[in-house]
């Protein structure tokens with residue numbers, strides 16, 4: 033069985049590539065990082081190490097790579113694949129869509145077998161978004177044919193893999209925990225089950241639980257950590273004041289998730305405890321800059337801050353801690369992050385009132401807008417003093 037995986041980065045090598053290889057797939061990575069591609073092509077294997085006391089190592093073999101800039105190679109790989117997965121970043125999906133579309137055309141012209149294409153990104157409906165991008169490159173006739181044999185099941189992926197540098201550039205250290213959930217209601221009949229994947233009939237509770245707990249808590253720790261001058265999540269979470277605020281944010285999304293999806297309170301509380309412990313993993317160093325990266329994406333309407341806040345508000349709750357986390361996101365000034373630079377430029381030019389509406393879509397007359405604004409102004413005063 034052949035899998036083509038777009039993105040040989042941290043999650044690509046440290047999670048999806050590892051699991052697919054263990055499940056018996058020959059994994060072909062497609063990436064635009066030339067040296068990464070060359071190394072994978074040459075060595076055809078790499079090591080994944082667990083961030084725990086034992087530092088258990090896994091040798092991942094039977095892998096190779098193609099350069100994502102070579103459109104014909106990408107199309108041919110997709111045409112021949114038994115499975116296609118991605119972990120490139122949700123905003124990059126549009127850039128890999130043309131190659132996938134070309135591969136689908138080749139497949140359809142050759143009468144090839146059905147195919148699942150699964151985006152493993154931190155986003156609601158990642159594969160559905162990818163489908164939209166791919167279909168924009170296909171004719172109406174091809175789209176109709178693709179509808180019958182190409183499926184884009186949505187998924188949720190969870191494993192913390194920080195930025196890292198090793199002597200061996202292919203080695204990747206990952207936390208021991210992982211969860212990969214796929215919506216089986218979007219899969220083709222008789223699909224092949226990947227060992228280690230949890231298939232569910234309805235993904236929404238799982239993706240919202242993951243995104244609104246792990247990622248909402250994580251970015252809150254990053255933005256609050258940044259405000260307090262910490263460089264890592266571990267250092268930020270060791271600060272009792274930040275740790276308490278992050279827990280409050282997660283309890284707020286927890287109330288929403290329990291009310292909306294019927295999760296059990298005690299089980300959800302222990303889910304939160306487990307995640308807070310994962311953030312503190314002493315065997316990982318996870319930078320605030322990585323976890324807070326792309327604040328425009330993180331402040332967008334369907335992502336980890338605004339979506340739960342609006343849903344909570346609509347269910348009669350007052351999402352004060354989520355508003356605080358959004359205010360902290362507006363205060364994130366990482367000079368290496370193009371999205372943080374953009375937000376700061378807009379804040380300087382037009383002010384917080386307009387920035388909140390522009391980035392979150394929350395209108396000025398919505399109560400959450402005022403909550404974010406007030407909190408942002410308080411953060412500003414602390415920064416100035």
Ligand SMILES: NC(=O)c1ccc[n+]([C@@H]2O[C@H](COP(=O)([O-])OP(=O)(O)OC[C@H]3O[C@@H](n4cnc5c(N)ncnc54)[C@H](O)[C@@H]3O)[C@@H](O)[C@H]2O)c1
Pocket residue numbers: 038039040041042043044062063064065100119120121122124127128152153154189190191192193194
């Ligand atoms: N790192 C984590 O802890 C984690 C956990 C769960 C989900 N995710 C999600 O997984 C995705 C990837 O995150 P990551 O941390 O692995 O990032 P990463 O930067 O380590 O990896 C992304 C890879 O995609 C490659 N890439 C960029 N453009 C490409 C293109 N056009 N074609 C092919 N490859 C391309 C990059 O060169 C890079 O190797 C993101 O959506 C992220 O939110 C990350």
Ligand SMILES: O=P(O)(O)OC[C@@H](O)[C@@H](O)[C@H](O)[C@H](O)CO
Pocket residue numbers: 154189190191192193246247250251322323324325326
């Ligand atoms: O990848 P992002 O930028 O969406 O979010 C940063 C981190 O919160 C994220 O990568 C987590 O480490 C991961 O989602 C854990 O499963």
